[in-house]
Amino acid sequence: MAPDVVVVIVTYNSAPMIEGLLDSLGPALAGLTADVVVVDNGSSDETAAMVRARADCRLVEAENDGYSAGINRGIRSAGPTGDIVILNPDVRLDPGSIRSLVRALDAEDVGISAPRVRSADGSLHLSLRRDPTLLRALGLSRLRRAAFSEHVQETSAYRVAHDVDWALGAVLAVSRRCLDAVGPWDESFFLYSEETDYCLRARDLGFRVRYEPQAGAVHIGAQSGRSDVIHTMQIINRVRLYRRRNGLLRSASYFAATVLSEISWVARGHRQSRAAVAALLRPHRRPPQIMGTGSLIPR
Structure with a gap:
């Protein structure tokens, strides 16, 4: 059955x-x-x-x-x-x-x-x-x-x-x-x-x-940890998801807002956000596990 x-x-x-x-x-x-x-x-x-x-x-x-x-x-x-x-x-x-x-x-x-x-x-x-x-x-x-x-x-x-x-x-x-x-x-x-x-x-x-x-x-949570790679993957994928559902102009604004948000976290001592900012602005710094992120605004 x-x-x-x-x-x-x-x-x-x-x-x-x-x-x-x-x-x-x-x-x-x-x-x-x-x-x-x-x-x-x-x-x-x-x-x-x-x-x-x-x-x-x-x-x-x-x-x-x-x-x-x-x-x-x-x-x-x-x-x-x-x-x-x-x-x-x-x-x-x-x-x-x-x-x-x-x-x-x-x-x-x-x-x-x-x-x-x-x-x-x-x-x-x-x-x-x-x-x-x-x-x-x-x-x-x-x-x-x-x-x-x-x-x-x-x-x-x-x-x-x-x-x-x-x-x-x-x-x-x-x-x-x-x-x-x-x-x-x-x-x-x-x-x-x-x-x-x-x-x-x-x-x-x-x-x-x-x-x-x-x-x-x-x-219980925290099994995957809060490494630079994990946090960067989370941030990059948020931008990718938004880009797939919205036009280029709105997505560019979303990308800029995400960069500014992560910079603000860097200023507050959040170490993982430093890696996320680098990956957002430099596509070659993005985790290799996620696909299709070669352009500045990842998709």
């Missing part, structure tokens, strides 16, 4: 994290059947061996072609049935959370659902996001105004179910209908902005992205 859901987890040197997530899956499913696929992107630690030793999941070993490539491999390996739940390995799921996320997909035109996320210390994690805009590229989220912040900072927004622009990709459920319509995740991003791109493409096709606070998860 086909499973109710396909759970796809992409790992990379995730040995300290993966078993805690897998142990939380049973209660999170709350009776749903699942094909649990762990796609290991070439880990050099014990991740693959730990997964291989378990009977409650299966392992797909792959080259490290990025997070989206891992998601796509996991989905392909599962076949054409069942809704999809995509998880980071540094997540711990609350009991019943997957069932709640899948139930949210039953509402009309809902293609993606996201849970209420807590940080490791139990505090609310600001996991909901707004569409990228020129004003939101200026780095003025400290003003706590929606016009200037991609992060949804109002705690009241996390109390009730509602539609959102997009949400943190650590835990997302995608309906099979939405997946079939939107297609594969964009592998050119390698890491960061892939969930933004996917949610926006789903909305382009008329699907809703739904926040469901009855589903809960803890995001």
